[in-house]
Amino acid sequence: MSQFYDGRLIATVGDITEFEVDAIVNAANSSLLGGGGVDGAIHRRGGPAILEECKQLRRHSLPKGLPSGRAVITRAGKLPARYVIHTVGPVWQDGRHGEDDYLEACYRNSLDLAAGHAAATVAFPAISTGVYGFPKDRAARIAFAAIGEYLYRNTVPRSVYCVFFSPDDYQTFVDEVSAILQAIEEQE
Ligand code: AR6
Secondary structure (H helix, E strand, O other), X not given: OEEEOOOOEEEEEOOHHHXXXXXXXXXXXXXXXXXXXXXXXXXXXXXXXXXXXXXXXXXXXXXXXXXXXXXXXXXXXXXXXXXXXXXXXOOOOOOOOOHHHHHHHHHHHHHHHHHHOOOOEEEEOOOOOOOOOOOHHHHHHHXXXXXXXXXXXXXXXXXXXXXXXXXXXXXXXXXXXXXHHHHHHHHO
16 A cells, blocks of 8 residues: 555555445446446446446436546445446547546546545546556556646545555556656656
8 A cells, every 4th residue: 555645645456346435436438337347346246226326317417428538426335435436438549539638537527526525535446447448557647647636626535545456557556656756856
């Protein structure tokens, strides 16, 4: 486990479905109707209540699905978290199709939604870095910057967890962040 931003960002290894936080973030797809990866795990462990709410959202406010970069919130069914924030990361193409901006928007909009629901603690998976193929080092830099910017400007959420499924992914994040922090130190 590593802490950054005065302890408000915690990077760790684990299964996000086990996190007892106010909100966990789901790396969903536009359909909001489930899939593999972390999405599959969340729906499996959370039970049918989450899917039911997602279907309601589709019927009433999102007939065409949730666009990349946006986020919606549901309750969390049987999960220990209170809410699930569903966001759709960009599918990696070549980095020249706005992928960075969409990924940054996922973090910002998810945090906004969390704050709007007074969620003090939020856990993120590494959005887009699985099936969607976003390079993990580049995604780590974007996540770190986007979360940092949000925490700097807002007191809620109080704490944000970046949850990595594998020790390798966690290490990539920590290495990228260390490089960023060192570069900042050298500038000062
Ligand atoms: N806890 C934490 N992280 C996890 C877990 C877990 N239980 N399971 C996987 N990861 P992915 P994407 C990590 O593929 O790239 C789905 O089918 C995983 O190791 O879940 O945004 C959706 O329905 C990886 O680092 O999401 C979409 O169709 C990260 O979560 C599509 O995949 C994200 O991997 C979205 O692709």
